[in-house]
Structures are given as C-alpha cells and as structure tokens.
Amino acid sequence: MQALVGHRFPGGSLTVAHWENVLLTDATGAPPLPDRIVHPAYLFHGPIAAAGTSLADLFALFRAESDEAIRAGGYEWTINRPLIEGETYATSGEVTHVERKVSKSLGPMDVTSFRIDLHDQAGELVGGATGAIGDDVAHRLGRKILRNAKRRQRNAGGTGQQTGRCNH
Numbered sequence: 001m002q003a004l005v006g007h008r009f010p011g012g013s014l015t016v017a018h019w020e021n022v023l024l025t026d027a028t029g030a031p032p033l034p035d036r037i038v039h040p041a042y043l044f045h046g047p048i049a050a051a052g053t054s055l056a057d058l059f060a061l062f063r064a065e066s067d068e069a070i071r072a073g074g075y076e077w078t079i080n081r082p083l084i085e086g087e088t089y090a091t092s093g094e095v096t097h098v099e100r101k102v103s104k105s106l107g108p109m110d111v112t113s114f115r116i117d118l119h120d121q122a123g124e125l126v127g128g129a130t131g132a133i134g135d136d137v138a139h140r141l142g143r144k145i146l147r148n149a150k151r152r153q154r155n156a157g158g159t160g161q162q163t164g165r166c167n168h
Helices: 018-028 042-050 055-061 137-155
Strands: 012-015 070-079 088-103 107-119 125-136
Touching: 012 042, 018 042, 042 070, 042 088, 042 107, 042 125, 088 125
Parallel strands: none
Antiparallel strands: 012 088, 070 125, 088 107, 107 125
16 A cells, blocks of 8 residues: 555646536535635535546545445645636645554554645645545455455355355
C-alpha cells in the first residue's frame, strides 16, 4: 500500500455553471451567495471528479474489495478564496499518506489519504480538499481466506460450494 503514496490523479479542470450552483445551494437550504460565489459544499464532490477520478476509482486504487470494507476517514476543505461561477480552475491531486491503524471495533485498517488542489488561471492556489478512506483489512483478508479455501476445495475435486445450517 505504501507504493500508492505519490500516485497522481489524471487532473483536469472545474467550471461551476450557474444552474449547478443554484441547485446545490437550494439543496442545502441556504440562500444564494452574492457575486456568483459558489456554495462551499461544492468542494465535497467537485474536486474529485474534476481531478479525473471518482469515489469508485479511489476505492479500486485503494484495493477495497467491497463496499462493506470501506470506511470514511474524513474530508476537509481549504478555501483560500471563494470559487466563482463560470470561472475555470485547474485541478491536480495525489495520494499523500498510507497508514495501518487498528480500530477497537473493526481491527486493522489501511487508511489512505489524498489531496486535490484547485488553481486559478494565473496558477494561484484557490482551495482544495483532503480526504481519507479506510479499508477494513480484516474484511479484505477474510474474503481472501474464503477465496483460497474455495480454490483448494476445487483443486481437491470439490464443488467449491459451501453448505451449512444455523440453529437458533
């Protein structure tokens, strides 16, 4: 997993249209901001897509084997100055850190952190987002053990099917 540190996302650009800002702002229940200012909540989903990736891509990159193994580790916005409707921002991002942590309830977990930056046309850093996604190692290892057991059973001439009974 440490090999992921420094992995760069494809990058791209972000332009928020007026109608997108209106719909998002309305969904938050807030009044529209003045002077074409984009609602800050746009920084939750906008930078990820604009950097040429998606949550599904991140899960695959971080080797999550199922939705059940993913844990949100946190997400922070940095706003050096507000985003403005219609302006285009260049996006770039990378994986910044991988750490194995142990949760009392879930056991070992790989937490992968990433950063996405937004720059204006002059190259000035306008803002961005940092996030962390945890992958439940025990879940991943459990699935690997089950796959290996099924493979051994098939190789030994078994059907690979499991049967059982639950008594309450």
